[in-house]
Amino acid sequence: YSIQFISNELLSHVQEKEEEELIVEWSSDWESKWKDLDCERIFGGDFVYAAMNKIKIGDPLEEENLPMDCSSIQNRNGMDKYWNKKTTKEEKNFPLAFTRVVYKDYLLLEIELALHYTPENWYCYVVDSKSSTLFYSRLQRLAKCFSNIIVAEKRFNISRAGHNTNNAMIECANILAKPERRKGYSAASLSRAFVDFITNELNLEKLLEQLNKAEFGVDEHLWQSLSISDNLNAPGGFTEQCYVFGYTTPFITR
Structure with a gap:
């Protein structure tokens, strides 16, 4: 009632x-x-x-209505409190890598970034190919102001059904797996060893092609399938035995 x-x-x-x-x-x-x-x-x-x-x-519809110089970006949304702060021991010893597949709402992304930004982390954005030129330009300017923010050059046609989302995530995983960025975890809560395994040892092209043929929920199967495969035995992975015996859970991480 x-x-x-x-x-x-x-x-x-x-x-x-x-x-x-x-x-x-x-x-x-x-x-x-x-x-x-x-x-x-x-x-x-x-x-x-x-x-x-x-x-x-x-988002302001005109470019000049939102200052995008580094000083303005770094002092907006309270960002000045975090972008050059001294990191704690916990942050230094446990850096994270975040992947974002984005389409619009630059200011919302900027606010979200300010909430958890730390210089020890890495942030990778992949932009939908349908996004506006202005949105893409603003993200690129953001990245130029921070050495640990990356905007992928390659873009994908993302759908609400999840098509090409996996491809976009893999693109960022490949970027973040480069030697100079050898730290942290990915936003899918995968171990560093797991990310190295899928980017250096596996060829996912055929699997991604098959998943993209589905009508809906395309982005909800890749990581789960790779994680639980006993045949792959991926480092930091899980096991398919829980599923085989009928035990399910909506979330799990290692």
């Missing part, structure tokens, strides 16, 4: 405010747009308050 009540109340409020929905393009004082938000209410599950105060962040 309480859930239904919240849903009805939320619906009525949202309908009343539908014409007033705020889409914020970047401006020099844009962070002031949400400085008065009550985060405690949002994280406490006040769905009505969250819906009534949501802000959609929109």
Whole structure:
């Protein structure tokens, strides 16, 4: 009953405010747009308050409306607190490598990056071939400001069904596996040894071609299949025996 009540109340409020929905393009004082938000209410599950105060962040449509020089990028979204900070012992001893297959919403990606950026990590972006020239250009400028951010030159035609997502992930894995970047893990939570194995020992071309023939969920089978194959016996992999005996789990990592 309480859930239904919240849903009805939320619906009525949202309908009343539908014409007033705020889409914020970047401006020099844009962070002031949400400085008065009550985060405690949002994280406490006040769905009505969250819906009534949501802000959609929109990328400026004109190039000159979003400063993309390194100084502006490095000081936006609180990034200045992190991009040149001294790393902790834990961060230095356990660097990570992140792969992102992206299509749009540059500012959202910049904010997300600021939340977990550290100089010890690597960040690789593969851009959908359908993305706008402006979006691609902004990502390239971002990468020029940080030595550990890479935008892959090769682009792929990504679909909502997952087509070519695996190919894009492999592209970043190949880039991140180069000797000068021999540290960290990939965003799929694969061991470094596993990444080296699939990039240096396996030819996945035929498998990727077969997976791309599926209608949906194309990107949800590659890593799982490689990880559990007892025949491959990949370093840092798992086993297919759980599946054989009917034991399943939605997530697992090693």
